Amino acid sequence: xxxxxxxxxxxxxxxxxxxxxxxxxxxxxxxxxxxxxxxxxxxxxxxxxxxxxxxxxxxxxxxxxxxxxxxxxxxxxxxxxxxxxxxxxxxxxxxxxxxxxxxxxxxxxxxxxxxxxxxx
Amino acid sequence: xxxxxxxxxxxxxxxxxxxxxxxxxxxxxxxxxxxxxxxxxxxxxxxxxxxxxxxxxxxxxxxxxxxxxxxxxxxxxxxxxxxxxxxxxxxxxxxxxxxxxxxxxxxxxxxx
Numbered sequence: 001x002x003x004x005x006x007x008x009x010x011x012x013x014x015x016x017x018x019x020x021x022x023x024x025x026x027x028x029x030x031x032x033x034x035x036x037x038x039x040x041x042x043x044x045x046x047x048x049x050x051x052x053x054x055x056x057x058x059x060x061x062x063x064x065x066x067x068x069x070x071x072x073x074x075x076x077x078x079x080x081x082x083x084x085x086x087x088x089x090x091x092x093x094x095x096x097x098x099x100x101x102x103x104x105x106x107x108x109x110x111x112x113x114x115x116x117x118x119x120x
Numbered sequence: 121x122x123x124x125x126x127x128x129x130x131x132x133x134x135x136x137x138x139x140x141x142x143x144x145x146x147x148x149x150x151x152x153x154x155x156x157x158x159x160x161x162x163x164x165x166x167x168x169x170x171x172x173x174x175x176x177x178x179x180x181x182x183x184x185x186x187x188x189x190x191x192x193x194x195x196x197x198x199x200x201x202x203x204x205x206x207x208x209x210x211x212x213x214x215x216x217x218x219x220x221x222x223x224x225x226x227x228x229x230x231x232x
Contacts, residue, residue: 035221037169045161045169045212047221061220095168103174105157105216110168 002027004096004111011117016086022079022096022111029077030054032100035107036070036081038092038116048094049081053101063089086118122147122215126224132232139200141227143213148193150217157216160189160198163226164209172211173198205231 008020022034036048049070050059058070069082079096093115097107123146133139149156160173171180173189176196186201200207208231213224 044210044226045163045214045223047214047223050221059219104153104155105151105221106159106171106174107161107169107214108171108174110170112168 002098002109004098004109006094006096006111006114009094009114009116011119012086013120014087014118016118017082017084018086018116020081020083020094020096020114020116022081024077024079024098027098027109029072029098030074032098034070034072034079035097035099036079037095037097037107037110038090039095039113040089040092043092046092051079083116086116088118090116091118092116121220122149122218122222124213124215124222124224126211126213126227129225129227131227131229133200133203133229134232135205136202139203139207139229141198141211141213141229143191143196143198143224145194145196145215147218149196149215150193156192158189158191158196159214159216160187161212161214162207162209163212164206167209169212200229203229203231 003025005023033052035050051070067085071080093113095113096111099108125144158176161169163169172183177189188199210226212226
């Protein structure tokens, strides 16, 4: 069974930085594209960023462009999200999600999520 | 952006009765390859989301057959033929055709 485990969350002050990681196991990581999705407390789901299987394509939602950077290390089966210039509105549970390249346009598997709190 | 609008936002249902959630997109979700990347996710209380349906009507492995998806173009529906207690949660439609990928607001299903 696919396993995705997020780490790196926590409390950070506005303007600060945080790096989220997602450790993937029990599947061929390089055959999956990856995404980050977030959920503010009591709110709905919001896609944040996408990276293709070999990292040739990355996409971001407008509100995080220029502040967040998605990356992956296929040798380490890991996905990352570098978050800079954090704002209060970035407070959310962040989920990593994976999908095989044979399944475009979706989030097939999800991690358990990690909480990021931006507050002074 | 493709705006996804779900209705209703709250759905009280009697156990054993059917339930239906609609999802409307502001743009056609037919991709250039001819496929329609419309998904449905379930989020039970305190849990991560779980995919139920992909490409409009394909049910994921392990998803009970009381769940079904239908629709085309800009209008889609998730149906639960007979609601069970374990179906309580929030249901989201999501499109993966246009960047940015977008979710509906969510529909909260609860037992009357």
